[in-house]
Amino acid sequence: MEEMLSSREMIKVMVDDHQLIAKTINLLRLAFEDSPNEDQIKDIARLISSLRENLIRHFKVEEDYGLLQELAFEAPHIKCNVKDLCDEHRDMVDGINQICRCFQEVVGGEVSMVSKCRDDFVDFVTRLQNHENRENDLILEVYNYDMGGRG
Ligand SMILES: [Fe+2]
Ligand SMILES: [Fe+2]
Numbered sequence: 001m002e003e004m005l006s007s008r009e010m011i012k013v014m015v016d017d018h019q020l021i022a023k024t025i026n027l028l029r030l031a032f033e034d035s036p037n038e039d040q041i042k043d044i045a046r047l048i049s050s051l052r053e054n055l056i057r058h059f060k061v062e063e064d065y066g067l068l069q070e071l072a073f074e075a076p077h078i079k080c081n082v083k084d085l086c087d088e089h090r091d092m093v094d095g096i097n098q099i100c101r102c103f104q105e106v107v108g109g110e111v112s113m114v115s116k117c118r119d120d121f122v123d124f125v126t127r128l129q130n131h132e133n134r135e136n137d138l139i140l141e142v143y144n145y146d147m148g149g150r151g
Contacts, residue, residue: 010067011139017058018132024051025125032118041114045103048121052096055128059089062135075142081134088131095124 024047031044062068072082102117
């Protein structure tokens with residue numbers, strides 16, 4: 001991504017992405033409330049696949065637009081936290097890829113796998129939410145304290 005964004009613009013992109021991701025997760029939670037039928041399973045598979053695309057783009061924005069690196073530059077004491085967050089992106093892409101594959105099998109007829117897919121999805125969402133919370137805390141910490149609110 002060649003285009004450079006200001007810190008405020010980067011934060012806006014991140015916050016918008018967080019909202020879009022949260023919205024997709026809520027739709028998925030609702031879809032899982034009852035035992036989904038064949039059509040609903042196809043809808044779930046589509047939602048999971050769009051969640052995967054949104055997440056991959058989101059992680060790329062966080063890393064390529066340099067916000068996480070900027071945070072580490074402004075506040076060197078959080079370098080380790082930034083590295084951990086970037087490592088977690090890799091793990092979460094692996095996780096969502098696995099869940100997508102699981103749903104493809106369900107769509108392909110392995111209906112008995114739906115509860116495993118749902119459990120994996122619930123675990124994944126917990127991991128993702130922990131990640132996003134720590135990321136938001138780190139951004140707030142750096143912008144409020146280390147950078148004195150400028151940006
Ligand atoms: Fe992240
Ligand atoms: Fe994030």
